[in-house]
Amino acid sequence: xxxxxxxxxxxxxxxxxxxxxxxxxxxxxxxxxxxxxxxxxxxxxxxxxxxxxxxxxxxxxxxxxxxxxxxxxxxxxxxxxxxxxxxxxxxxxxxxxxxxxxxxxxxxxxxxxxxxxxxxxxxxxxxxxxxxxxxxxxxxxxxxxxxxxxxxxxxxxxxxxxxxxxxxxxxxxxxxxxxxxxxxxxxxxxxxxxxxxxxxxxxxxxxxxxxxxxxxxxxxxxxxxxxxxxxxxxxxxxxxxxxxxxxxxxxxxxxxxxxxxxxxxxxxxxxxxxxxxxxxxxxxxxxxxxxxxxxxxxxxxxxxxxxxxxxxxxxxxxxxxxxxxxxxxxxxxxxxxxxxxxxxxxxxxxx
Amino acid sequence: xxxxxxxxxxxxxxxxxxxxxxxxxxxxxxxxxxxxxxxxxxxxxxxxxxxxxxxxxxxxxxxxxxxxxxxxxxxxxxxxxxxxxxxxxxxxxxx
Numbered sequence: 001x002x003x004x005x006x007x008x009x010x011x012x013x014x015x016x017x018x019x020x021x022x023x024x025x026x027x028x029x030x031x032x033x034x035x036x037x038x039x040x041x042x043x044x045x046x047x048x049x050x051x052x053x054x055x056x057x058x059x060x061x062x063x064x065x066x067x068x069x070x071x072x073x074x075x076x077x078x079x080x081x082x083x084x085x086x087x088x089x090x091x092x093x094x095x096x097x098x099x100x101x102x103x104x105x106x107x108x109x110x111x112x113x114x115x116x117x118x119x120x121x122x123x124x125x126x127x128x129x130x131x132x133x134x135x136x137x138x139x140x141x142x143x144x145x146x147x148x149x150x151x152x153x154x155x156x157x158x159x160x161x162x163x164x165x166x167x168x169x170x171x172x173x174x175x176x177x178x179x180x181x182x183x184x185x186x187x188x189x190x191x192x193x194x195x196x197x198x199x200x201x202x203x204x205x206x207x208x209x210x211x212x213x214x215x216x217x218x219x220x221x222x223x224x225x226x227x228x229x230x231x232x233x234x235x236x237x238x239x240x241x242x243x244x245x246x247x248x249x250x251x252x253x254x255x256x257x258x259x260x261x262x263x264x265x266x267x268x269x270x271x272x273x274x275x276x277x278x279x280x281x282x283x284x285x286x287x288x289x290x291x292x293x294x295x296x297x298x299x300x301x302x303x304x305x306x307x308x309x310x311x312x313x314x315x316x317x318x319x320x321x322x323x324x325x326x327x328x329x330x331x332x333x334x335x336x337x338x339x340x341x342x343x344x345x346x347x348x349x350x351x
Numbered sequence: 352x353x354x355x356x357x358x359x360x361x362x363x364x365x366x367x368x369x370x371x372x373x374x375x376x377x378x379x380x381x382x383x384x385x386x387x388x389x390x391x392x393x394x395x396x397x398x399x400x401x402x403x404x405x406x407x408x409x410x411x412x413x414x415x416x417x418x419x420x421x422x423x424x425x426x427x428x429x430x431x432x433x434x435x436x437x438x439x440x441x442x443x444x445x446x
């Protein structure tokens with residue numbers, strides 16, 4: 001807190017503005033930083049004098065400082081006697097004299113004794129609140145506010161705190177807590193139980209039903225924050241994020257995958273082994289297949305769950321010619337197709 | 352209107368136990384706002400006054416009602432004096 005500006009300038013509290021100005025100029029000359037290089041205390045004094053002058057040279061600020069409304073740094077201060085401002089006002093009747101042992105005996109209320117007969121004057125200070133309170137036969141009448149419909153402040157306060165205490169003591173359900181869980185693609189397809197490690201070191205077993213998708217939220221009842229006062233625990237809300245898979249793509253409940261096949265398998269058909277999510281499966285490819293041909297494996301997609309039937313697995317064949325092969329080259333050189341066709345026919349029209 | 356929580360937030364040294372006791376004793380008034388006690392600015396200043404009396408001036412809980420009662424009488428007289436002064440000025444202006 002800054003020092004009293006009058007002390008800083010060394011002037012009396014009733015100093016004239018001229019005296020203040022003179023005192024400030026004298027100090028400013030004495031302690032000016034440019035005239036006192038390398039003397040930090042001079043600079044501090046110069047600043048203090050400037051601040052004091054700033055406050056005292058402004059008649060408005062000076063008056064407010066003198067009244068105690070602002071401090072030496074010019075900041076607002078609570079005016080002294082805050083209660084008096086209200087008590088001197090008519091609002092002060094809220095706290096009228098009390099009909100009690102210390103005040104009642106000696107206090108002569110003109111209204112009560114009837115000696116005050118000026119109708120104007122009695123009209124002005126016959127505040128209904130004050131007179132109502134004053135005439136209350138009970139000793140505590142001064143604070144029985146008739147506007148509060150009979151309930152005394154004491155009752156209001158006691159009831160409020162009783163209600164608050166009850167609310168705090170009542171069992172309350174714990175908070176729900178949100179977590180995020182990465183689910184491996186195949187767990188989302190077939191269903192699985194994943195383990196979620198919570199920030200506090202606890203682990204939760206999360207049963208993943210088949211067919212979950214990214215963004216889906218699982219609610220584990222009672223696995224959230226602990227309840228208060230015997231209340232039930234909150235729930236753990238687990239937002240799932242299904243990871244991608246190199247081989248499979250989800251398409252709703254169906255799965256899609258590319259199946260590489262040899263030229264011979266594509267042309268002649270035959271049994272091939274397909275790695276499905278539920279394990280390797282021997283599939284007989286139809287003859288006369290080509291790249292892009294789709295083969296549906298019923299029920300090999302997302303596992304059935306509840307009323308929902310299992311999805312399918314769609315294989316899209318990709319013919320792989322493979323490593324150079326002399327026999328194949330010799331065959332193709334002598335080969336005349338039975339039905340010559342241009343696979344690029346019609347592409348020009350699309351370009 | 353000022354709630355209990357706001358009132359307690361304004362004064363670090365005000366406890367709800369003290370407040371409840373002062374309300375029960377009639378030192379501080381409050382009103383009911385749908386069941387919750389609420390206060391006017393004058394009540395806030397009244398609490399400040401009581402806190403200053405109790406803590407800064409070491410007025411104990413037994414002496415507090417005496418001090419407050421005397422203050423209340425003093426302010427009642429000041430209000431009345433002011434009204435009488437105003438009434439006298441009215442009379443002077445009219446005659």
